[in-house]
Amino acid sequence: MVRELSGQFPEISERREYILQVTEAEERKYSEALERGVRLLERMVAEMPEDRREITEEQLLVLYDSHGLPPEIVREVAARAGVRVEVPEDFYIRVAKSHSRVRHVPAQTSPVDERELKGLRPTRLLFYERPKLMEFEARVLKTIGDYVVLDRTAFYPEGGGQPSDIGEIVAGEARAAVKEVLKAGDIVLHRVEPAIFRRGQRVTGRVDWERRRSLMAHHTATHILLGALKKVLGPHVWQQGAQKGVERSRLDVSHFRRISREEMEEVERLCNKVIFENRRVLTRWMDRNEAEGRYGFELYQGGVVPGRKLRVVEVEGWNVQACAGTHCESTGEVGLLKITGVERIQDGIERIEFAAGGAALKVIREREAGLARISEMLGVQEEKLPEAVKRMVEEMKDLRRKVERMEARVGEMLADLMRSRSVRMGELKVISTRIDEIGSGELIKACERIVGEDENAVVVVGGASEGSARIMMMAGRKAVEKGVDCGRIILKVSRMIGGGGGGRPNFAQGGGTRVEGLDDAIRAAVEEISRPGEG
Structure with missing residues (x-):
């Protein structure tokens, strides 16, 4: 197939390995989905009533x-169980119609009545002209409730996954905090507290620089990260969502399988290589047709941008996107990128969480501090932690094996003790006792040993420890066939110890805080067994 189509579509030959990998992964996923679906269908068919099959x-x-x-x-699976299935001839057409129903998507609304904005000139966007401008002079065009419209602004409004700037607006002695900045068409709205400004007033705006700098670093880092993902995973990777933050950011991308640890380490290495190379980050406005002709539809990784003019952001020789966000002027200004987590949020979508700049350094310091605390607790040098942890894990495994052997031995001893207290109830051999301050593991092993030796055996055992009571019951196969139902009995008697419980016919357990009711609960359980047909 690849050879046949390569003549007309040479890119198929170029991406042969990727195509084969995706095909293999999709075949495997489809087989797994089919197996799960068939099991579900078999259960569904088995539970159908006889009159509606x-x-x-x-x-x-x-x-x-x-x-x-x-x-x-x-139809094939249902036929084996005698279930009727009528498949409409136009089944797949009906499926297509169900997918093509128009869904109403509510339009994004302005926080103010749009009639209030009529006649206002578009806000001059100083954050594009001078990205590092943190203080500016402006004139108030209008105040609408808590929102102020200025003739110009350096405050970036929320958009494209980037939160808005915050800061303050000052007029003489009057001062208001800028809590949020939004865009309504060509007008930028500043939500201020308190709303103290009036039309025509001259004001000074001051942007919170530390926040802006971190957001710029994270936004530029997002572009760098996407470029690295394409280099490591393949050109099929496509941005599916992004959210930039001051401390952490995330990028969602399409990929047909889970990203491995080794791949993620290579992605992080490439990102920091690009940062240390201090490449230029170029921004320019371009005619849409010209931009698409030069860069193709790779421009729209963050979604299709409206308008005849596009603001194109290029990390020189690495990544190009149509983007309206604020960015560093060079990759070196990002400082550092640290990937903090990777998860699969849905089939075919991987989410990468990361920190950039000072936030990345903070993550590294926190992890170093954590390692230092562990090193101190274990009493070993940090560079020897891997060996120390490995040794501890081996020791824990050895201790677990020893504990299991001890539990088995205690179980044997308990089983011997419990056998001596057995009574006959018809064909059943019933053992009831109370043993305090013994772990449930040992008790379960003792019960298993008894019912394993005698399938007519029923064991009821209770115990108290640290102010709480527990009761468990186990029955052999033949005892269950004769009507013993441990789950029902334990559910009933657990109320006597002020708690609850339940389980299966062959094993159940319960617990509560009324230790004084434990002996009565054990006796009541035995009485339930002795009632013919009600066990």
Whole structure:
């Protein structure tokens, strides 16, 4: 197939390995989904009442849409159980129609009545002209509730996954905090506390520089990270979402399998290499057709941007995107990038969380401090921690084996003790006792030993420890066949110790805080066993 199509589409040959990897991964996922779906269908069929043994068209659609089961497989599985399935001839057309129904997406609304903005000139965006301008002079055009409209602003409004700037606006002795900045069309709205400004007033705006600098670093780092992901994972990687923050940011990308630790380490290495190379970060406005002709649709990693003009951000020789956010002027200003986590948020989408600049350094220091605390607790040097932890893990495994052997031995001793207290109830051998200050592990092993030796055995054992009571019950296979139901009995008698419990017919346990009711609970459990047909 690859050879046949490569003549017309040379990129198929170039990406042969990627195509084969994706095909293999998708085949595996489909097989797994099919197996899960068939198991679900088999359960569904088994639970159907005798008078309604059919699968409806609606159920067919759900099985196909949610579980990937084609109607042909549903019919085959159902037929084996004698369940009727009528597959409409136009089934796949109906599926397509159900997917193509128009969904209403509410339009983003302005926080103020848009009629209030009529006649106002577009706000001059100083953050594009001078990205590092932190103080500026402006004139108040209008005040609308808590929102102030200025003729110009250096405050970046929220957008493109980047939070807005904050800061203050000052007029003489009057001072108001800028809590949020939003954009309504070409107008920038500043939400201030308190709302003290009036139309025509001359004001000074001051942007919180530390916050802006961190947001610029994280936004530029997002572009660098996307470029590195494409280099390591392949050109198929596409941005599916992003959120920039002051301390942490995240980038969601499409990828057909989980990103390995080794791949993520290489991505981080490449990111910091680009940062240390101090490449230029170029921003320019371009005609849409010109930009698409030069860079292609890779521009729209963050989504298609409206308008005839695009603001194009290029990390020189690394990544190009249409982007309206604020950025560093060179990659060196990012300082550092540290990946803090990777998770698969849905099929085919990987989320990478990271920190940049001073926030990245803070993450590293926190982790170093954590290692130092562990080193101090273990009494070893930090560079020897891996060996010390490995040694501890081996010691823990050895101790666990020893504990298991001890529990087995104690279980044997307990089983011997409990056997001596058995009584006959018809064909059943019933053992009831109370043993305090013994772990549940040892008690369970003792019970298992008894019912393993005698399938007619029923064991009821209770114990108290540190102000709480517990009771457990276990029955052999033949005892269960004769009607003993441990789950029902324990559910009933657990109330006598002020708690609850339950389980299966062959094993159940419960607990509570009324230690004084434990002996009565044990006796009541035995009485329940002695009632014919009610065990």
